[in-house]
Amino acid sequence: xxxxxxxxxxxxxxxxxxxxxxxxxxxxxxxxxxxxxxxxxxxxxxxxxxxxxxxxxxxxxxxxxxxxxxxxxxxxxxxxxxxxxxxxxxxxxxxxxxxxxxxxxxxxxxxxxxxxxxxxxxxxxxxxxxxxxxxxxxxxxxxxxxxxxxxxxxxxxxxxxxxxxxxxxxxxxxxxxxxxxxxxxxxxxxxxxxxxxxxxxxxxxxxxxxxxxxxxxxxxxxxxxxxxxxxxxxxxxxxxxxxxxxxxxxxxxxxxxxxxxxxxxxxxxxxxxxxxxxxxxxxxxxxxxxxxxxxxxxxxxxxxxxxxxxxxx
Amino acid sequence: xxxxxxxxxxxxxxxxxxxxxxxxxxxxxxxxxxxxxxxxxxxxxxxxxxxxxxxxxxxxxxxxxxxxxxxxxxxxxxxxxxxxxxxxxxxxxxxxxxxxxxxxxxxxxxxxxxxxxxxxxxxxxxxxxxxxxxxxxxxxxxxxxxxxxxxxxxxxxxxxxxxxxxxxxxxxxxxxxxxxxxxxxxxxxxxxxxxxxxxxxxxxxxxxxxxxxxxxxxxxxxxxxxxxxxxxxxxxxxxxxxxxxxxxxxxxxxxxxxxxxxxxxxxxxxxxxxxxxxxxxxxxxxxxxxxxxxxxxxxxxxxxxxxxxxxxxxxxxxxxxxxxxxxxxxxxxxxxxxxxxxxxxxxxxxxxxxxxxxxxxxxxxxxxxxxxxxxxxxxxxxxxxxxxxxxxxxxxxxxxxxxxxxxxxxxxxxxxxxxxxxxxxxxxxxxxxxxxxxxxxxxxxxxxxxxxxxxxxxxxxxxxxxxxxxxxxxxxxxxxxxxxxxxxxxxxxxxxxxxxxxxxxxxxxxxxxxxxxxxxxxx
Numbered sequence: 001x002x003x004x005x006x007x008x009x010x011x012x013x014x015x016x017x018x019x020x021x022x023x024x025x026x027x028x029x030x031x032x033x034x035x036x037x038x039x040x041x042x043x044x045x046x047x048x049x050x051x052x053x054x055x056x057x058x059x060x061x062x063x064x065x066x067x068x069x070x071x072x073x074x075x076x077x078x079x080x081x082x083x084x085x086x087x088x089x090x091x092x093x094x095x096x097x098x099x100x101x102x103x104x105x106x107x108x109x110x111x112x113x114x115x116x117x118x119x120x121x122x123x124x125x126x127x128x129x130x131x132x133x134x135x136x137x138x139x140x141x142x143x144x145x146x147x148x149x150x151x152x153x154x155x156x157x158x159x160x161x162x163x164x165x166x167x168x169x170x171x172x173x174x175x176x177x178x179x180x181x182x183x184x185x186x187x188x189x190x191x192x193x194x195x196x197x198x199x200x201x202x203x204x205x206x207x208x209x210x211x212x213x214x215x216x217x218x219x220x221x222x223x224x225x226x227x228x229x230x231x232x233x234x235x236x237x238x239x240x241x242x243x244x245x246x247x248x249x250x251x252x253x254x255x256x257x258x259x260x261x262x263x264x265x266x267x268x269x270x271x272x273x274x275x276x277x278x279x280x281x282x283x284x285x286x287x288x289x290x291x292x293x294x295x296x297x298x299x300x301x302x303x304x305x306x307x308x309x310x311x312x313x
Numbered sequence: 314x315x316x317x318x319x320x321x322x323x324x325x326x327x328x329x330x331x332x333x334x335x336x337x338x339x340x341x342x343x344x345x346x347x348x349x350x351x352x353x354x355x356x357x358x359x360x361x362x363x364x365x366x367x368x369x370x371x372x373x374x375x376x377x378x379x380x381x382x383x384x385x386x387x388x389x390x391x392x393x394x395x396x397x398x399x400x401x402x403x404x405x406x407x408x409x410x411x412x413x414x415x416x417x418x419x420x421x422x423x424x425x426x427x428x429x430x431x432x433x434x435x436x437x438x439x440x441x442x443x444x445x446x447x448x449x450x451x452x453x454x455x456x457x458x459x460x461x462x463x464x465x466x467x468x469x470x471x472x473x474x475x476x477x478x479x480x481x482x483x484x485x486x487x488x489x490x491x492x493x494x495x496x497x498x499x500x501x502x503x504x505x506x507x508x509x510x511x512x513x514x515x516x517x518x519x520x521x522x523x524x525x526x527x528x529x530x531x532x533x534x535x536x537x538x539x540x541x542x543x544x545x546x547x548x549x550x551x552x553x554x555x556x557x558x559x560x561x562x563x564x565x566x567x568x569x570x571x572x573x574x575x576x577x578x579x580x581x582x583x584x585x586x587x588x589x590x591x592x593x594x595x596x597x598x599x600x601x602x603x604x605x606x607x608x609x610x611x612x613x614x615x616x617x618x619x620x621x622x623x624x625x626x627x628x629x630x631x632x633x634x635x636x637x638x639x640x641x642x643x644x645x646x647x648x649x650x651x652x653x654x655x656x657x658x659x660x661x662x663x664x665x666x667x668x669x670x671x672x673x674x675x676x677x678x679x680x681x682x683x684x685x686x687x688x689x690x691x692x693x694x695x696x697x698x699x700x701x702x703x704x705x706x707x708x709x710x711x712x713x714x715x716x717x718x719x720x721x722x723x724x725x726x727x728x729x730x731x732x733x734x735x736x737x738x739x740x741x742x743x744x745x746x747x748x749x750x751x752x753x754x755x756x757x758x759x760x761x762x763x764x765x766x767x768x769x770x771x772x773x774x775x776x777x778x779x780x781x782x783x784x785x786x787x788x789x790x791x792x793x794x795x796x797x798x799x800x801x802x803x804x805x806x807x808x809x810x811x812x813x814x815x816x817x818x819x820x821x822x823x824x825x826x827x828x829x830x831x832x833x834x835x836x
Contacts, residue, residue: 150663150674151661152663152680152681153601161600170600171662174663174666175816176662261612262611263610263809264809265816275805278488278492279802280799281798281801
């Protein structure tokens with residue numbers, strides 16, 4: 001009897017008092033907020049202020065270094081955007097590029113990751129060498145590829161026409177509109193597949209190997225093991241990789257800028273935005289384009305997260 | 314005991330590793346930093362480099378900052394400031410000035426021999442000395458030969474007048490430079506006094522620049538009137554010509570000889586015929602041989618090319634003096650369709666993706682008979698290690714109607730309105746744009762002068778012999794004055810339209826659209 005009374009009394013005392021300021025947990029919370037406040041302030045200043053400024057500017061007709069006074073034009077920039085053939089075409093080009101590159105990068109990256117995951121001699125150096133394309137700055141490799149694609153002195157034409165006799169005459173890979181997008185997709189795939197392979201490799205290494213032994217014992221074929229074991233367990237890594245790559249591809253700028261410049265039929269969303277903001281100094285319209293790009297990318301992110309939902313247990 | 318010893322040894326080897334890595338990094342960083350400074354030193358007089366050849370591509374193609382292979386990050390979109398947005402990889406070849414400045418010391422005719430470290434004295438020194446207390450910030454040429462020349466001139470100026478010059482090399486890319494200027498002017502910054510201005514910028518930068526007419530109007534009369542007119546916005550002269558580029562035709566004189574062609578083409582039809590003859594003859598030996606290469610990519614350089622095509626065949630100049638859009642006319646459509654017909658026949662299919670460096674590389678490798686480009690090419694193709702050294706000559710671009718034309722490139726010098734030392738700045742500009750200094754820059758850096766008397770000097774002609782046979786080329790300017798700060802949009806409309814035609818569309822269908830876009834900007 002008395003023991004129970006004692007323990008309940010102790011328990012009663014141990015329960016935190018509602019609304020009290022003295023509890024340790026609450027004091028820790030306050031301290032946490034106080035310590036985080038400076039960092040949060042910096043983030044707000046550096047990230048949110050320009051963001052809101054861009055959104056605010058998109059409702060005006062601001063121009064850089066212009067003597068004309070800035071006036072509010074409401075939604076005019078956005079309605080212009082909806083009828084702007086150039087912008088709509090750039091969305092199509094960007095999405096086409098994204099689908100092409102993400103699909104190929106994912107397939108090739110997965111294959112490479114699985115190969116590099118297995119044990120063989122020289123695996124270490126292989127993993128290091130694999131990352132070289134990713135390590136070269138995009139601008140440098142884009143210029144390099146542009147020269148390789150050249151229709152007079154390019155090495156690709158030389159190999160295909162003169163050495164391997166696969167083609168009968170040189171092709172202008174970059175200039176011909178029919179081969180432009182595949183050509184630049186090849187550059188991006190070459191550059192980014194190692195990155196995808198790396199992310200997937202990280203996911204593969206977390207999968208324990210004994211489940212494969214158990215599957216062998218149960219008589220599962222390699223294909224079944226891949227479909228039933230590897231892929232499901234790899235889902236979080238696949239989700240991360242796909243989101244990364246899709247977002248990067250949707251925002252692509254540097255490789256297109258170096259290889260095509262402001263050619264009308266190969267403008268991506270980012271190049272279109274840059275053209276309006278920097279070349280035309282049109283901050284109002286450029287801001288509207290930036291917000292529109294943000295929305296387009298947002299749609300993709302929501303789609304991904306919805307369809308590839310990973311339950312958190 | 315054993316564990317401790319092992320821990321100690323691990324600790325020791327870890328420390329050793331960190332020390333080793335740090336020292337290796339520091340050493341390599343120091344070594345890398347030491348590089349650039351050593352280059353100019355070694356580039357000093359390329360000893361006995363006889364004759365004109367020595368000059369390098371310093372004469373930056375204006376809009377077309379060629380992306381020289383060695384040069385700056387391809388990222389820098391070239392040309393035109395705004396237009397710059399038009400991507401052109403990089404910057405003026407001036408950056409690639411690893412090439413030593415040739416300084417021909419012996420000049421026939423008794424004119425003073427110019428060497429890079431010996432610029433001419435300041436003629437107006439007495440006038441300038443009264444402002445000796447002021448300091449001038451000069452946003453000058455990019456790192457390389459241009460910067461070296463600027464340094465020599467600034468030092469001489471300070472020596473003769475006492476005015477201190479703070480020399481800042483501008484970014485290699487024209488686009489970046491324009492963006493930089495816009496920020497300076499947006500903030501009305503006094504940090505900028507004298508600045509280099511591309512030939513297409515006066516229209517958009519004019520509100521922020523000082524009118525140089527009162528003090529330099531007389532000196533301006535010596536320069537080519539077209540350029541002065543281009544730099545005069547609403548009656549105010551906002552830029553003094555610094556050096557002039559214009560489009561010209563480089564050709565392989567050995568090939569012309571081989572196929573018994575007496576002279577370079579005078580009309581576009583002749584060009585087509587000569588190119589066809591040479592290509593048919595050379596194709597057997599070199600399957601990649603192209604008759605005619607130019608800059609056909611969708612960027613500012615194409616606007617320059619297209620202007621030459623139109624102006625030389627009666628097709629107008631995109632817009633007339635008053636701002637009326639004239640691009641949609643039958644002659645323009647005809648010449649554009651003619652050029653479209655060349656692609657795949659005398660011009661390689663890839664030419665619609667070429668900028669300055671691609672076209673130059675094709676020509677310099679011996680794979681083309683004709684090249685349309687800027688004066689800086691001369692310095693490249695006359696280098697001893699060039700495959701075609703000694704086989705190249707220069708002619709005016711063909712013209713089917715009237716005088717041969719060339720689009721004006723080149724840069725000017727302006728003074729910022731927000732400068733706190735305008736008087737000293739103007740005196741500095743007076744010195745830099747004087748005939749003596751123009752001759753010095755022509756001889757030492759192969760920059761094309763903008764003063765007729767300088768262009769006829771013996772020592773200048775020795776470095777740039779092509780100036781002789783290109784004297785009657787009419788300089789045509791792009792419509793930057795009429796379009797003001799909307800020039801980039803106008804140029805974009807033009808080059809995107811022309812690029813579409815070159816890629817296969819009918820000019821008669823594309824030009825009305827371009828006309829419409831331009832009209833929306835003008836009105």
